[in-house]
Amino acid sequence: MAEERSPVTAGSGQKLFQWIDDRFKIGALIEYMSGKVVPVHGHSFFYYFGGISLFLFIVQVVTGILLLMYYRPGADSAYESVRFIISNVSFGWLIRSIHSWSANLMVLAVFIHMFSVFFTQAYRKPRELTWLSGMGMMGLVMAFGFSGYLLPWNELAYFATRVGTGMAGALPVIGEQLMVVMRGGEEVTGATIGRFFGLHVAILPGVFTVLLSAHLIFIQRQGMSEPIGWKDKPDSEKKYQMFFPNFLAKDLLVWLIVLNVLAILVVLFPDGVGVIHWPLGTKADPFAPPPPVIRPEWYFMFAFQALKMLPAHILFIEGELFGIAIFTIGGLILALVPFLDRKSTREQKSQVFKYFGYLVLLFIIVMTVIGYIVE
Amino acid sequence: MLRNLTLFTLTFALFALPAMAADSNCLSCHQDFEEQDGPSHKFIRDIHRSKGLDCVDCHGGDPTLEDMDDVREVKGYRGVPSHAEVPRFCGRCHSDAAYMGQRNPSLPTDQLDKYKTSVHGKLLFGKGDKNTANCISCHSVHDIADSRTPHSTVYATNIPKTCGRCHADEVYMAKYNIPTDQLADYQQSVHGMALLERGDLGAPACNDCHGNHGATPPGFSSISNVCGNCHALQWELFDNSPHKIAYEENDFPMCETCHSNHKILRPSDDMLGITEGSVCLECHAQDDGNHGYETAAAVAESVNKLLVAHLGARALLNDAITKGMMTTDEEFRLKEVESALLETRSMVHAFNIDSVLSRSEAGVAKADSVTANAASLIDEYYFRRRGLVVATVIIAILAIALYVKIRRMAG
Numbered sequence: 001m002a003e004e005r006s007p008v009t010a011g012s013g014q015k016l017f018q019w020i021d022d023r024f025k026i027g028a029l030i031e032y033m034s035g036k037v038v039p040v041h042g043h044s045f046f047y048y049f050g051g052i053s054l055f056l057f058i059v060q061v062v063t064g065i066l067l068l069m070y071y072r073p074g075a076d077s078a079y080e081s082v083r084f085i086i087s088n089v090s091f092g093w094l095i096r097s098i099h100s101w102s103a104n105l106m107v108l109a110v111f112i113h114m115f116s117v118f119f120t121q122a123y124r125k126p127r128e129l130t131w132l133s134g135m136g137m138m139g140l141v142m143a144f145g146f147s148g149y150l151l152p153w154n155e156l157a158y159f160a161t162r163v164g165t166g167m168a169g170a171l172p173v174i175g176e177q178l179m180v181v182m183r184g185g186e187e188v189t190g191a192t193i194g195r196f197f198g199l200h201v202a203i204l205p206g207v208f209t210v211l212l213s214a215h216l217i218f219i220q221r222q223g224m225s226e227p228i229g230w231k232d233k234p235d236s237e238k239k240y241q242m243f244f245p246n247f248l249a250k251d252l253l254v255w256l257i258v259l260n261v262l263a264i265l266v267v268l269f270p271d272g273v274g275v276i277h278w279p280l281g282t283k284a285d286p287f288a289p290p291p292p293v294i295r296p297e298w299y300f301m302f303a304f305q306a307l308k309m310l311p312a313h314i315l316f317i318e319g320e321l322f323g324i325a326i327f328t329i330g331g332l333i334l335a336l337v338p339f340l341d342r343k344s345t346r347e348q349k350s351q352v353f354k355y356f357g358y359l360v361l362l363f364i365i366v367m368t369v370i371g372y373i374v375e
Numbered sequence: 376m377l378r379n380l381t382l383f384t385l386t387f388a389l390f391a392l393p394a395m396a397a398d399s400n401c402l403s404c405h406q407d408f409e410e411q412d413g414p415s416h417k418f419i420r421d422i423h424r425s426k427g428l429d430c431v432d433c434h435g436g437d438p439t440l441e442d443m444d445d446v447r448e449v450k451g452y453r454g455v456p457s458h459a460e461v462p463r464f465c466g467r468c469h470s471d472a473a474y475m476g477q478r479n480p481s482l483p484t485d486q487l488d489k490y491k492t493s494v495h496g497k498l499l500f501g502k503g504d505k506n507t508a509n510c511i512s513c514h515s516v517h518d519i520a521d522s523r524t525p526h527s528t529v530y531a532t533n534i535p536k537t538c539g540r541c542h543a544d545e546v547y548m549a550k551y552n553i554p555t556d557q558l559a560d561y562q563q564s565v566h567g568m569a570l571l572e573r574g575d576l577g578a579p580a581c582n583d584c585h586g587n588h589g590a591t592p593p594g595f596s597s598i599s600n601v602c603g604n605c606h607a608l609q610w611e612l613f614d615n616s617p618h619k620i621a622y623e624e625n626d627f628p629m630c631e632t633c634h635s636n637h638k639i640l641r642p643s644d645d646m647l648g649i650t651e652g653s654v655c656l657e658c659h660a661q662d663d664g665n666h667g668y669e670t671a672a673a674v675a676e677s678v679n680k681l682l683v684a685h686l687g688a689r690a691l692l693n694d695a696i697t698k699g700m701m702t703t704d705e706e707f708r709l710k711e712v713e714s715a716l717l718e719t720r721s722m723v724h725a726f727n728i729d730s731v732l733s734r735s736e737a738g739v740a741k742a743d744s745v746t747a748n749a750a751s752l753i754d755e756y757y758f759r760r761r762g763l764v765v766a767t768v769i770i771a772i773l774a775i776a777l778y779v780k781i782r783r784m785a786g
Contacts, residue, residue: 087701094759246784253777260770267763270699280701 036243038224046116047224049109051251052258056106057212063099064201071151073197075190078153079283086280097270100278101262103145107299110141118357122225123337124344130218133211135335140208145297147200153193158284159294162188167307170320187286228349275372295371302364303327305371330360399438401430417518426478433464459499461509462490489589506547513537532570534580535561560638579605599629612724644682647723648675673728681719681735684742685712691749700752705745712742
């Protein structure tokens with residue numbers, strides 16, 4: 001079989017490139033990448049939120065690994081080790097603050113990314129699996145947030161986790177068992193930290209990496225989604241930019257801006273600000289009375305508030321159970337939208353799903369606001 | 376038949392007999408002609424009645440009789456005791472350990488014995504003084520309440536007012552030739568404000584220093600014992616200090632000499648030293664032949680030095696807190712400084728400069744350490760901001776360079 005020659009033969013490091021190319025044929029990959037284009041239109045701005053999410057995930061991994069060097073899971077050591085990180089480890093405060101801020105910004109970026117894909121119907125054929133892998137990652141991001149919140153083992157984290165895991169106990173049939181499995185016993189204890197720690201630093205990152213790899217491969221194979229109606233436009237009205245290097249350079253520019261925003265937030269508000277805050281406070285004490293206001297993190301607030309507002313019984317089922325059932329149905333509709341929205345498959349805009357999206361978005365915003373206004 | 380008769384008898388015994396007993400003729404007659412605040416009406420809420428006692432248990436007589444004249448003829452009728460008879464009248468039960476053991480074993484039975492030793496008891500029994508206080512003067516009569524209930528006249532927060540009814544009355548107390556400003560003074564004192572304004576039941580009322588049934592003013596030499604009941608550390612230090620002997624020799628009333636008695640104000644550092652307002656200057660003067668003046672100056676300086684160090688550390692730490700720095704460790708250390716300040720102030724009662732210095736210098740060293748750490752936290756705060764500026768500049772340069780590159784590529 002004749003050796004395939006790479007088209008890239010000039011430039012610095014030619015020998016090194018040639019050495020690698022002889023073994024891995026990356027020239028073909030670069031050629032493929034060089035041919036990739038990204039459509040330019042009114043909503044192009046939203047293309048960057050996938051990249052922002054990816055950048056913040058990388059920040060999470062790096063700062064998470066650094067935190068791991070000093071963090072000690074356990075009821076007798078978790079709080080003390082976090083306190084040690086903040087007050088004694090050089091730049092420990094910086095690493096913890098970056099980890100916390102980028103976690104929150106990542107959730108926000110993932111939400112924006114998900115809704116922008118939803119409203120532009122970019123989930124339609126042939127990107128069903130890209131959407132599903134993205135939805136899976138969004139669920140994992142929420143799980144990252146929930147499991148990471150407990151790890152400092154402070155008062156707020158303890159009681160919020162007790163409430164959060166308690167909600168799982170409301171599920172029918174498996175609820176009680178699920179709660180015990182999550183907590184590692186009947187109550188939130190040191191065993192719960194062990195489970196959440198393992199979940200946070202091993203299981204979730206492992207699964208997330210698989211989904212992320214699949215997501216990125218799908219995107220690279222299929223390219224950026226074009227808006228509905230784009231195909232029918234005359235070529236003169238279609239505008240594209242090269243993925244490499246134009247779009248990638250813009251992506252890098254956005255990453256730099258996000259990095260700067262992150263640096264400003266971290267230095268000015270190391271413990272967070274407003275409703276997004278993570279002061280270490282006092283150590284968790286299972287025998288202490290719960291604080292007057294127990295609130296979950298802002299991205300769980302809509303669900304928490306909605307469940308709180310439901311009456312004890314709706315028809316013949318418990319209010320909390322009814323709420324969980326509604327959330328499950330809503331989540332399923334959202335996850336399966338590429339298969340439910342038949343119009344988008346035919347390159348047509350779907351009003352039903354657009355209004356469903358507006359309803360979900362409005363519900364999340366209203367419930368979150370009520371959650372912070374009402375004591 | 377026998378069964379039915381037994382049931383009837385039991386039912387009668389259970390319900391009818393107590394009902395008959397409750398319908399005492401004493402109350403029904405007296406309530407008819409007495410005003411609403413008369414004894415028979417007040418007695419409804421008296422603790423003795425709630426414990427099952429009736430008029431006859433104190434006054435004697437027969438509650439089944441309807442004519443009052445007949446009642447007075449009954450053997451054992453005691454009627455209304457005179458002022459001087461009241462203590463023994465109450466003591467019939469309250470000094471009877473066997474009787475009280477059945478009714479209320481936790482209540483002491485030495486009230487009458489103590490009363491006899493009190494100034495009140497001596498005036499009553501020794502001089503027949505009808506103005507002096509007896510049991511009902513303090514506890515009231517016919518509406519006596521448990522002293523642990525807030526409406527009792529001898530509940531902790533009501534005691535100053537109860538004692539003050541006589542002791543703050545200039546006319547009433549005129550013949551005894553004693554001051555009547557104790558209540559007014561007490562109300563302004565640190566103890567009075569704690570008890571009466573903050574409702575702190577741990578603060579002493581009149582009886583905690585003077586005793587209750589054995590009420591008497593503490594003698595000069597025993598004042599420190601009385602104060603020492605609560606202020607044990609200060610008492611111990613004072614007891615081993617050179618002042619103890621000097622006060623005894625000069626008949627000075629121990630703690631009261633510096634702190635006064637009823638108007639004990641919150642002690643302040645101004646009481647120390649050789650400046651105006653210092654209590655040390657009441658006795659000591661420069662070149663008076665002892666080291667009191669110099670010791671006073673050194674003690675005040677030592678306390679002040681620690682206070683200044685503490686306030687400086689506190690201010691700097693507050694600044695670090697305001698700047699959002701992690702100060703938990705330093706706040707904990709500052710608590711140790713506060714403890715050292717408290718210890719130093721207590722150590723003043725030893726009137727020995729070495730004892731005071733040992734505490735204050737340790738405190739100053741800790742305060743200095745907190746100050747240094749707080750200062751480095753504030754430096755760290757500015758270092759972070761400088762770092763942010765540098766990082767922002769670098770990122771901005773990179774971003775601008777990238778932007779220019781993107782523009783060129785687009786061109």
